[in-house]
Every structure is written in C-alpha cells, then in structure tokens.
Amino acid sequence: MAERERIVVVCPGRGTYNPPELGYLARHHAGNSLLARFDAIREQGGKQALTALDAAPKFTAAHLKGDVAAPLIHACAYLDFLALDRDRFEIVAVTGNSMGWYTALACAGAVDAEAGFRIADAMGVNSQAHDEGGQSVLVLADDDWRVDPSLEAQVAALMQAHGVLPSIRLGGMLVVAGPFAALAAFEAALPVLSRPPMRLPGHGPFHTPLMHPSAAAARASLPQDWFGQPQIPLIDGRGAIWRRAATDPAALWDYTFGHQILQPYDFTTAITVALREFAPDRLVLLGPGETLGGAIGQVLVRNKWLDISSRSRFSARQGEDPFLIGVGRPGQRGIAIPCDTTSENSATS
Numbered sequence: 001m002a003e004r005e006r007i008v009v010v011c012p013g014r015g016t017y018n019p020p021e022l023g024y025l026a027r028h029h030a031g032n033s034l035l036a037r038f039d040a041i042r043e044q045g046g047k048q049a050l051t052a053l054d055a056a057p058k059f060t061a062a063h064l065k066g067d068v069a070a071p072l073i074h075a076c077a078y079l080d081f082l083a084l085d086r087d088r089f090e091i092v093a094v095t096g097n098s099m100g101w102y103t104a105l106a107c108a109g110a111v112d113a114e115a116g117f118r119i120a121d122a123m124g125v126n127s128q129a130h131d132e133g134g135q136s137v138l139v140l141a142d143d144d145w146r147v148d149p150s151l152e153a154q155v156a157a158l159m160q161a162h163g164v165l166p167s168i169r170l171g172g173m174l175v176v177a178g179p180f181a182a183l184a185a186f187e188a189a190l191p192v193l194s195r196p197p198m199r200l201p202g203h204g205p206f207h208t209p210l211m212h213p214s215a216a217a218a219r220a221s222l223p224q225d226w227f228g229q230p231q232i233p234l235i236d237g238r239g240a241i242w243r244r245a246a247t248d249p250a251a252l253w254d255y256t257f258g259h260q261i262l263q264p265y266d267f268t269t270a271i272t273v274a275l276r277e278f279a280p281d282r283l284v285l286l287g288p289g290e291t292l293g294g295a296i297g298q299v300l301v302r303n304k305w306l307d308i309s310s311r312s313r314f315s316a317r318q319g320e321d322p323f324l325i326g327v328g329r330p331g332q333r334g335i336a337i338p339c340d341t342t343s344e345n346s347a348t349s
Contacts, residue, residue, distance in 0.1 A: 004087070004088060004089055004090040005088060005089050005090070005281040005282060006089075006090050006092045006278070006279075006280045006281045006282075007089045007090070007091055007092065007280050007281065007282050007283065007284045007325075008091075008092060008093045008094070008095065008235075008274040008275075008278055008280045008283050008284070009081060009084070009091055009093075009094045009095075009104075009107060009283075009284050009286065010094075010095055010096065010097070010100070010271070010274075010283055010284065010285045010286065010292065010296065011077050011081075011094065011095070011096030011097070011100035011101070011103035011104045011107060011286055012073060012077055012096070012097060012100050012103075012285065012286060012287070012288070012289065012291075012292050012328075013073070013096065013097040013098035013099035013100040013101075013292075014066070014069055014070070014073065014098060014099050014200075014203065015069075015200065015289075015291060016073055016287075016288050016289035016290075016291050016292065016328070017063065017069055017072050017073050017076065017288045017289060018059070018289060018291075019059040020289070021076070021287075021288040021289050021328070022054065022056065022058075022059045022063075023054060023055065024054060024076050024287060024288045024328075025050060025051060025054040025072075025075060025076060025079075026051070026054055026055060028076075028079070028080070028083075028287075029075075029076075029079045029083075032079055034079065034082075034113060035050065035051065035075060035079060037114065037117075038050055038071070038075050038117050039051055041114070041117060041118065041121065042071065042121065045121075047067070047121075048068075050071060050072055050075050053068060053072060054072065061201075061202075064201055064202045065124075065128075065202050066123075066124040066125065066127040066128050066202065067121075067124040067125045067128065068124070069124065069202075070099055070102075070120050070121065070123055070124025070127065071117065071120055071121040071124055072288075073099065073100075073103075073120075073288060074099075074102060074103050074106075074116070074117060074120035074121075075117065076286075076287050076288040076328075077100070077103045077286040077287060077288070078103055078106055078107065078113070078116065078117070078286075080286040080287050080327045080328075080337070081103075081107045081286055083337045084284065084327075084336055084337060085336060085337060085338055089282075089284070089336070091232055092232070092233065092278045092280060093232065093233040093234070093235055093241075093274055093277075093278045093280075094107045094108045094230075094232050094233070094234055094235070095234070095235035095236075095270045095271065095274055096270075097168070097170070097265070097267045097270075097292055097295075098168055098206065098207065098237070098265050098267070099120070099123065099127075101236065101237060101256065101260055101265075102116065102119045102120040102123055102256075103116065103120065103286075104234060104235075105119070105227075105230075105234070105252075105256065106119075107232070108230035108231060108232040108233070108234040108242075109228075109230055109231035109232060110227060110228060110229065110230040110231075110234060110242070110247070110249075110252060111226050111227055111228070112226075115226040118222075118226075119222055119226070122218070122221060122222055123214075123218060125217075126214045126217040126218050126221075127204060127206065127211075127214055128204065128214075129213040129214045129217050130204040130205060130206075130210055130211045130212075130213055130214050131179075131205065131210040131211075131212070131213070132179055132180065132210075133177060133178050133179045133180060133182075133183070133204060133205030133208075133210050134177065134178075134180060134183060134199060134200065134203055134204060134205060135167055135175055135176070135177045135199070135200045135203040135204070135205065135206060136175070136176050136177075136183050136186075136187060136197045136198065136199050136200070137170075137173055137174075137175050137197065137198045137200060138155065138173060138174045138175075138176060138190070138193060138197055139172065139173050139193055139194050139195040140152060140155065140172055140173065140174055140193065140194075141171070141172025141173070141194070141298055142194055143194065143311070144301075144310045144311045144312065145171075145172050145294075145297065145298045145301045145310065145311040145314070146172075146301065146310070147172050147298075147302070151191070152174075154191060155174065155190070158186055158189050158190060159176060159186065161186075161189075162178075162182050162185050162186035162189065163178060163179070163182045164176050164177070164178040164182050164183060164186040165177050165178055165205070165208045165209075165210075165264070166207075166264040167205070167206055167207045167208060167264060167265070168206075168207060168264065168265045168266075168267060169264065169265070169266045169267060169268040169269070170267050170268065170295045170298075171267070171268055171271075171294070171295035171296065171297070171298030171299045171302065172295070172298035172301075172302075173295060173298070175200075177204075177205035177206060177207065177208045177210070178205055178208070178210070179205075179210075183199075206261075206265075207237075207260075207261065207262070207263060207264050207265045208262065208263075208264075209262050211261050211262055212262065214261055215257055215258060215261040215262055218256075218257040218261065219257050219258075222257065224249070224250055224253040226253075227249040227250070227252050227253045227256075228249050229244050229245070229247045229249060230242050230243070230244055230247060230252075231244060232244075233278070234247075235270045235273050235274055236255060236260065236270065237259075237260055237263075237264075237265035237266055237267070237270060238259070238266060238269065238270075239266060239269035239270055239272065239273040241273065241277065267295065267299075268295075268299050268302070271283075271296055271299040272299060272302075272303055275299075275300075275303060275305050276303075282322070282323055282324070282325055283296060283323065283324045283325070284324075284325045284327060284336050285324060285325065285326045285327060285328070286327050286328070287326075287327045287328030287333075288328050289328045290326040290328045290329045293324060293326050293329070296324055297311065297314045297324065300314060300323070300324075301313075301314060305323075306323060308323075322335070
C-alpha cells in the first residue's frame with residue numbers, strides 16, 4: 001500500500017454558504033444518518049431542519065443569519081470531513097477559521113459528533129447576543145497578494161484612533177469590528193485600498209470584548225463535560241496546538257467560550273503554524289464554498305511556502321498539482337473525496 005499523503009484539514013466559518021451552495025447537503029450528503037440526527041436535534045428545539053433550509057427554492061437573507069448559517073455550514077463541513085479518502089490521506093492536524101473552530105473541535109475528536117453540532121447550533125444563536133456593533137473586511141493585499149507593511153501600520157494607527165478592534169487576521173485581509181459609529185468614522189478615514197471596505201451583513205463584533213453576552217450564554221448552556229482530549233492535533237485561533245496527551249479538556253472548554261469569542265482570531269497564524277509545525281503534503285479546505293481559499297493562498301505567499309511568493313505562482317502551482325484542495329470546489333472535490341458517499345467513518349480514524 002502506498003504511503004498516505006499528510007494533510008492538514010481547514011474548517012470554514014461564516015460566509016461560506018451562499019447562493020451557489022444552496023442544495024449542498026442534498027447533492028453531497030443525501031441520506032446520511034448523521035444529517036438526519038442533526039435535523040432531529042433542530043426539530044426538537046423548534047427549529048427548521050437543515051435539509052429543509054438546504055432545499056429552499058431560493059437563497060434568502062435568512063440563510064445568512066447566525067442561527068441558520070452556523071449549523072448549515074458546520075453540517076456541510078463535518079460531513080465532508082467524514083467523507084475524506086482515509087486510504088489516500090493521513091490527517092495530521094485540524095484547524096478552522098472563526099466559527100470553523102467549533103467544527104474543528106468535532107473533526108479532531110475533542111467533542112463527539114452530536115456535541116459538535118449542538119455547539120455550532122447553539123453558537124449560531126449565541127453569536128447574535130452582543131453589544132452594539134458589526135464587522136468590516138479590509139483588503140490590504142495588492143493584486144499579487146503582497147501586503148505593504150507601511151499600509152498595515154497606517155491602518156493599525158487609524159484603528160486605535162477610532163476605537164476599532166482587530167477581529168480576524170485573514171491572510172492579506174483584516175476583519176475589524178466595533179460599534180457602528182466607530183466603524184463608519186474609521187472607514188471614512190482609511191486610505192484608498194485595492195477594494196472598498198465591506199460590511200458583513202448579519203455579523204456582530206465577533207472576537208472582541210463586545211461579545212461578552214455571547215460568551216456568557218455559551219458558558220451557561222454548553223457543558224464542560226462535553227469536551228475531551230483531541231485525537232488529532234488541533235490548532236486554535238492563536239496558533240496554539242492542542243495535542244492528545246497534553247490537553248486539559250477544562251482548559252479547552254475555557255478557551256473555546258472565552259478567549260476564542262472575546263479576542264482576535266488569527267487565522268493567518270493558525271495556517272502558518274500548520275505549515276511550519278506539520279509540513280503537510282497538502283492543505284484540505286472543507287466545504288461549503290471556497291471563499292477561504294484566497295486567504296489561505298495569501299498566507300502561503302506571506303510565508304513564501306514552497307516558493308509560492310505571489311498570486312501568479314500560487315495559481316500556477318494549483319494548476320499543476322494543487323497544494324490546497326478545496327472540497328467545495330467542484331474541480332477539486334474528487335481529489336479528496338473520490339465519490340460522494342454518506343460515509344460515517346469515525347472522526348478520529
């Protein structure tokens with residue numbers, strides 16, 4: 001038997017289930033008994049089943065709300081994870097972006113499948129509990145995915161001046177958060193960027209102290225005893241690695257519903273640690289969608305990983321032998337999942 005390729009799995013967060021993804025569960029995971037269990041959990045809580053939301057005749061603003069988007073995205077990603085070709089790939093680590101942390105917990109086996117879904121479902125609701133404010137995305141990279149350090153410094157100074165906080169570090173992008181008035185003043189003061197700042201609809205001031213109500217709700221409703229030791233190394237939003245023999249489940253619970261909610265989520269550092277500490281043969285980005293692919297490519301450029309020093313080099317490498325496999329990308333899905341199945345392999349295999 002050929003030696004398996006070593007992969008790091010990346011779990012997507014909010015903003016990845018959009019109009020093209022409508023029907024994703026039906027196309028790829030119809031008949032999966034775990035999906036039926038997720039539906040039952042939703043219906044027991046008086047919520048609409050995921051399969052019904054996925055089968056809607058058209059995509060609406062309701063699909064973007066946290067209490068719908070979070071469980072939909074989690075189910076798509078987690079079921080994709082279970083369907084990965086374990087004969088070809090050895091999963092050496094798991095990470096995620098923002099809400100994708102909850103999916104990463106389940107993929108790594110730090111929580112079981114049902115607890116992972118209940119956490120994602122509950123946090124979709126809890127994420128709507130926060131002080132006044134929202135998020136805005138700044139594209140700092142140029143057309144070739146390089147970032148000018150002087151521009152980063154200028155933006156940081158303006159953030160401090162206007163009381164705007166870092167939320168997510170995302171390759172050549174920076175997601176900032178704060179009260180709406182502060183965001184408006186900050187955006188008006190920005191220098192010309194490659195793209196105008198983009199407000200994220202339905203998003204609160206995630207990963208800032210303004211999310212204290214969300215953190216408090218999570219701690220009150222999501223038990224510590226759901227958490228155990230990860231069976232696969234887990235890279236968090238600081239770049240810290242949670243390993244099986246060295247993880248205190250209570251500390252993992254505390255991080256998840258404390259720092260992870262209230263402090264910036266550094267996806268750039270998480271991917272950098274994944275590359276440097278695990279040296280994978282490939283990165284595998286779970287579905288739905290592929291919007292996180294550009295951010296991962298920008299991290300590769302920032303690190304000059306495998307001599308990928310520009311957007312054009314990234315594109316050339318992807319065309320020859322993709323280092324980043326996007327499971328939500330039709331042309332690449334078959335690399336990681338030879339045929340769509342209702343696989344119910346163990347998350348820890």
